[in-house]
Amino acid sequence: MTPNSSPASTAPSRRSFLASSAVAAVAVAGGVPLLAACGGGSGSGSKEGTTTGKALKKVLPNYAPSNLVQPDVAGVNGSSPGFTELPDPLATSVKSAPGKGSAFRIMTPLWGTVPKKNNPYYTAVNKAVGATLNFDPQDGNTYQDKIGAVLAGSDIPDVVTIPGWNMQGQIRNAITAKFADLSPYLAGDAIKKYPNLANIPTGAWQYSVFGGKLRGLPMPQPILGNAxxxxxxxxxxxxxxxxxxxxxxxxxxxxxxxxxxxxxxxxxxxxxxxxxxxxxxxxxxxxxxxxxxxxxxxxxxxxxxxxxxxxxxxxxxxxxxxxxxxxxxxxxxxxxxxxxxxxxxxxxxxxxxxxxxxxxxxxxxxxxxxxxxxxxxxxxQDDPAGIFTFLSKALPKAKIEEFLGIADFAAAPYGTKEFMLTNYGVQDTHYTIKDGVPTFTPQGIQEAQPSTFLFLASPPHTIAFPDEPQLVKDYAGWMARQAPNVKKPLFFGMQIVEPQRYASLYTxxxxxxxxxxxxxxxxxxxxxxxxxxxxxxxxxxxxxxxxxxxxxxxxx
CATH class of the missing domain: 3.40.190.10 (Periplasmic binding protein-like II)
Structure with a gap:
């Protein structure tokens, strides 16, 4: 499986999030770029909203790649590494439960059957992270309407996942109004407290800057998504x-x-x-x-x-x-x-x-x-991330820090115990391993396969199919050959939304x-x-x- 997608399949979208067009970060208020409208007004002299240069460096985490597990096909110039087999033994990336016993309300999209609440998969994950994660998954096909309704109200869940293709109209404006600035917790070397999050490429974090602040926990995408x-x-x-x-x-x-x-x-x-x-x-x-x-x-x-x-x-x-x-x-x-x-x-x-x-x-x-x-x-290069998870501004500092520890658990790379738990569930309950290949049991298909936990934060894109080792070599090898020719476009990693009055220009x-x-x-x-x-x-x-x-x- 590819760690950044559901074990069942890649989550569908209006434009596959593995190859989606760039969505934007300069939201619009009356046609004025958010970098002016959100920074205290265009005449205030405020630089809030700037998404490049020195201001960007102040809000971005420092990249610290993980060396816990070595791939069989190495990445080249940002290409996705490949794993032809499941590492044995599995590595440990989180030494102890990061949670402090708190409960979190979490809204995510889901393409598939909604698992029963308090099932053995959720129980095992909650125990491992040391907190109670109360997921409220919504139909991914109608998710945009649901997000709009929720963000228009006052009862905002603690944690909300929003795909980039759903960031339309007032939803984007609500991101800067309703969700917490994570820069004080993650910028620079502060990210070292969360090694798995530090393993996420800088481009994905750059694309998670909204209104001049680091607000999103990203799901990274490969550098190329079409062939x-x-x-x-x-x-x-x-x-x-x-x-x-x-x-x-x-x-x-x-x-x-x-x-x-x-x-x-x-x-x-x-x-x-x-x-x-x-x-x-x-x-x-x-x-x-x-x-x-x-x-x-x-x-x-x-x-x-x-x-x-x-x-x-x-x-x-x-x-x-x-x-x-x-x-x-x-x-x-x-x-x-x-x-x-x-x-x-x-x-x-x-x-x-x-x-x-x-x-x-x-x-x-x-x-x-x-x-x-x-x-x-x-x-x-394609967009560096496609789906983002946000934390409510109403959360106190201690709970934000607690949840970032849980997100660090969710971002554990392929070949770790944490990855197997969050993506597959409990061995011999939700999946079995035969000849090095993990396979879901019927219970795993019902409870763990349509996982919502993976949306909280994700490791860098990895090509890992132990059941199809030749495909790993073909896919990872292809991307490695293309990578030296990949360049970043002019507005790479910048969240830009064009004024609504230009919406039909290209039709x-x-x-x-x-x-x-x-x-x-x-x-x-x-x-x-x-x-x-x-x-x-x-x-x-x-x-x-x-x-x-x-x-x-x-x-x-």
Whole structure:
């Protein structure tokens, strides 16, 4: 399993949190960036809300990586390390129960059946942490409405988990109004009191700064969350593409519509990566000659569209993918109807496990990224965290410190006793181990598998599948090969929310790019759309971002 996700599966989201677009940290009050609105007013001279530079360093913990357990596949330049087996013996990362006997009300999302309260899993975890954690899990699919209602009232739980994709409207404003500043407890070397929290990468903490204060306990994400997957078992000894031209040649070679086989599903997300773009991020900007330029204004964007159009014109893309039937992309891939498709890396394990019995020859690999001309790619790092847990401002200092100790327990890395308890439950009750592979019992599936404890804080992203050791080598090896080409985008790790008046600016481009890629419009039609975008607020939005950049500097 991947420690940052449920043992059952990766928690679903509007945009998979393993590959979500950046959400924002400069909340908006009347269109004014929160760094002014929340810091005592724009005329106060207050620097509260600044999320980079010296002010950021004052609120961030110092990074202290853990060396408790050594991976089988080492991480490279921030890539996720891999474990092909469960370490034996397990390490101990928390010497004694961190709790002081307090009780905490905790609200989290849950995708699955809600476990019974006071079941043996909760009892064992409460005993281990020395406190009573009263979880109130809510349906993850309707969680945003629930959060909004709770935060609008006065009865705020002690602890609340909020996914980044749920931080809409007043929910984001409530984060700075209702939740505690954790900087006094965690900033600098204060984090050393909590070694597992200190093991969380700095970028994830940076992304947990709201309104100039460290407020969130993050769930870290991998540096890259999307890949082009291909069927190595169907390609055989055939060469995999290493340039855009190779990709076109691959499409011609492997597409046979008469046999109902096409080379590709919809690859648009990763095509943008091949052309050096940051996909699906509304606030993608870069500096050209000192001026902010949006993705839609770049030549690379037009080249990416033109290339995607060539795949369409060649007939190399499955008709159902062209029709937008994205929900069936996995079925087309496992059924051999397409040989390449784009997906989040979080689904790799599930696909391999699912096909192990149905098709033992199934071999799913991730394509190494390349620049469109065959050179080294420029890969923009994904958001460093996707889900955050917050503590109520009403909690006294002693209870905040107590809960941070519990969060440190929750963030125990793979290969520790604490990780196994929180992620699997009690051995021989919730899971058994055979040949080094932990497997849930029926009771474990009911009580421990849909765990809510893992949302409290998480270790760095790790690839650990003792039941699929070859997959660990494939996945971790792939990410390690991409990592040297990963760069941080201009506003990396900065929580930015655009003013509501600009919310619909990009809507026309959603349909336009599909129409261009599918032969209904021309690439040159982008020019008129960009002109409309500029006149409708795009240039003013550029100035808004320039103001953020001038005041805060870059996030990279």
């Amino acid at each position: 082009i997957f291909y069927r190595k078992d169907l390609i055989g000894s055939g060469a995999v593409p290493g340039s855009a031209a190779d990709l076109l040649a691959f499409g011609k070679e492997y597409t046979d519509a008469k046999k109902k086989v096409w080379a590709f599903d919809d690859l648009w997300t990763c095509i943008q990566k091949i052309f050096g773009l940051l996909p699906d991020a509304p606030h993608y900007w870069k500096l050209e000659n000192g001026k902010l330029v949006h993705k839609i204004e770049t030549q690379e964007y037009r080249e990416a569209l033109a290339f995607a159009r060539k795949l369409h014109d060649g007939g190399y893309v499955h008709p159902d993918a062209e029709a937008g039937k994205d929900a069936d992309s996995k079925i087309r891939f496992t059924g051999g109807r397409v040989l390449m498709y784009n997906d989040g890396t979080g689904g790799w394990k599930g696909m391999v496990t699912e096909q192990a019995a149905a098709n033992p020859k199934f071999d799913m690999q991730a394509l190494d990224f390349f620049n469109q001309d065959g050179g080294k790619p420029v890969l923009w 026309p481009f959603d349909d336009l790019q599909k129409d261009i890629r599918r032969g209904r419009k021309k690439v040159s039609d982008v020019d008129a759309a960009v002109t409309t975008w500029k006149n409708s607020g795009g240039d003013k939005l550029r100035d808004w971002y320039q103001d953020i950049l001038d005041k805060n500097g870059s996030g990279n």
